[in-house]
Amino acid sequence: MALYLLVFAVCLVIFGGMTALLLLSGTPRFRTDPDQLLRLFDQALDNRVDETEWNTLMGYPIRHDDYLDGVRRRAQRLMEEHGNHRRAARGKPLLDPTGQAELRALRDHLARRQALQQR
Template sequence: MALYLLVFGVCLLVIGATVAVLLSTRTPRYRTETDDLLALFDKALTSHVSESEWHTLIGYPIRHDEYLERVRRRAAHLMEEHGRRWQIAQGKPLLNATGQAELQALRDHLAAHQRLRRR
């Protein structure tokens, strides 16, 4: 009977600890920040970004900052309008010339906004 109570107590302790750990942890969240978008835009402008890296950041909604969400949507729109997915494997730019110019303007605007925010 003592062995039964010992095993029951150990099992209860392990299950209780597991439940406590599961209740105290949260789902990990990834927050896209301004620096992440600027780094992605720089890589895209120098043709060092993969399509999967682009879609990982641009395809994930930004819920904590409405301004960054608008920038992300604009970048997604640029990809839809000017994207050249089939030429990435050849080391060519992700966007055509018009898209590159618009992405450069978007990147400069985002960098200026970040500088104003830090003041």
């Protein structure tokens, strides 16, 4: 009987601890920052980005910063207007020349804004 109570108490402590840990831990959140967008834009301009990576970052809304979400939506619109799906898989740029020029302008604007905020 003592062994049963000992096993029961150990299991109760383990399950209770796991339940408390799960209840107290928060939901993980992914927060896109400007440096991640700049890095992705640089990779897209250098033809080093995978379309899956682009779609993953551009398809995730940025709720903590309206300006960054606007940049993300503009870049997503550029892909819709000037992108050709599966171009990167064939070794071609993700965007056509017009799209790359607009993405470069968007990237430069975001970089200047970041530089002003860091001052």
